[in-house]
Amino acid sequence: MKFIxxxxxxxxxxxxRILGLDAEYTSDPAILDRYKGETEPxxxxxxxLKGITYPKVVFIRSDRPVDQLLEVKEIIRPFINREKVMNRCIECNVELADVCKSDIEQYVPEFVFHQYSLFRICPQCRKVYWEGSHVAHMGDLIKEIMET
Structure with missing residues (x-):
């Protein structure tokens, strides 16, 4: 399922995107015209909400991103695949690819290179990802979203 x-x-x-969901970010609501008439928009x-005529609109009330995420947890929960969590570039929305540690040494801090063994890369923007301390912080949030 895609989210805009x-x-x-x-x-x-x-x-x-961190949750592995396909999430497009746009300043042009006309992009919705592309999806009108689809069976799964x-x-x-x-x-x-003003002026939007679209079948699957979700109005977000909160200004805090974590609270915004919690507002949509009932909608997103069925689409979260634990194997896809942290598998998308947070900038490009592209699925990450595994990369050999030796290929990224010059692109990450020396401490990170020696501390971690598994790395992933965005094939589009070339940003390198690894499982740092943010993974533990996100784990609690993911658990809260996945709980019923």
Whole structure:
């Protein structure tokens, strides 16, 4: 399932990507025209409802990204695959690829290179990812979202 976040929800889009969900971030609501008539149109998450005629609009009330995520947890929960969590570039929304440690030495801090053994890379922007302390912090949030 795809999610489209409006211009006011950039951090929410990043959280959705961390959860492995396909989350597009746009400032142009006309992009929704591309999906009209589809049998499974994406959800449109927005801070504004004025003038929007689209079948799957979700109005987000909170200004805090974590609270925004909790607002949509009932919608996103069925689409979260634990194997896909932290498998998307938070900038590009592209699925990450495994990369040999020796290939990224010059792109990460020396401490990170020696501390971690598994690395992933975005094939589009070339950003390198590893399981740092943020993974533990996100684990608690993921647990809260997955609980019923």
């Amino acid at each position: 976040c409006d211009a006011m929800l950039g951090k929410l889009a990043k959280y959705l 994406p959800y449109f998450l927005t801070k504004r």
